[in-house]
Amino acid sequence: MLEETVRYGILFWVPLLLDGILSGNFNGKSAVTSFADPKDQAWYSAKLSLLSAILYVSAAIVMMLVAWSSKRHRGRNLHLAIPLVCSGVAFICIPIATQHSGTVAGFAVLCIADACTWCVSGPALSWPAEIFHGPARASGIALMNTCGSAGGIIGPYLIGYLSDHYSYGVAMTTLGVFMLAAALLFGTFPGASKADKEAALAAEQSTSTSHPPVETRTGAEKAAESA
DSSP states (O other): HHHHHHHHHHHHHHHHHHHHHHHHTTOOOOOOOSSSSHHHHHHHHHHHHHHHHHHHHHHHHHHHHHHHHHHHOOOOOHHHHHHHHHHHHHHHHHHHHHHHHHHHHHHHHOOOOHHHHHHHHHHHHHHHHHOTTHHHHHHHHHHHHHHHHHHHHHHHHHHHHHHHHHHHHHHHHHHHHHHHHHHHHHHHOOOOOOOHHHHHHHHHHHHOOOOOOOOOOOHHHHHHOOO
């Protein structure tokens, strides 16, 4: 739930976070930048949209790499804990980088934080398949999604409250603490045993290799062949 709180909070607040970085008001109370000229306002809004796209393109690339590495090495704990630690540290460093090193540094650190937040989706969602078997697997995935949905409600409201009453910097520091706590939980969780991992791998291989060919002939073709 901690991870989903951060993820959904960032998802809804990325344009305003970028606005705070570009306007230099990241460590003050939230305020939306506005221009008197409609053309300037349209260009600024387009720039925020393009920067948001860059965030998620980088996150998609890192997500694919982490998912590939997790499937190959079967180290779910490390593939969850390490990105979460990097994400937590990056969130805490965003206000520091923005204040002392400028807009480019703040945006770069936000890219790192966002990529490390999203890249754990693959290993996290595949974990129940290793731990649970049979009907319990579906229940485990459902429970994980339910907790994630609760985080999706808390995250946007939490960032909104902290940014309105304090600053975006305080909100990002809070999210960083959440990610470090999630990294601690994932890193110390016992996870699947060696036997469970071998059983999951065997089931995956048997599923991909033992399906019989699907019959595609029609009834007329079968009758003609038998005749």
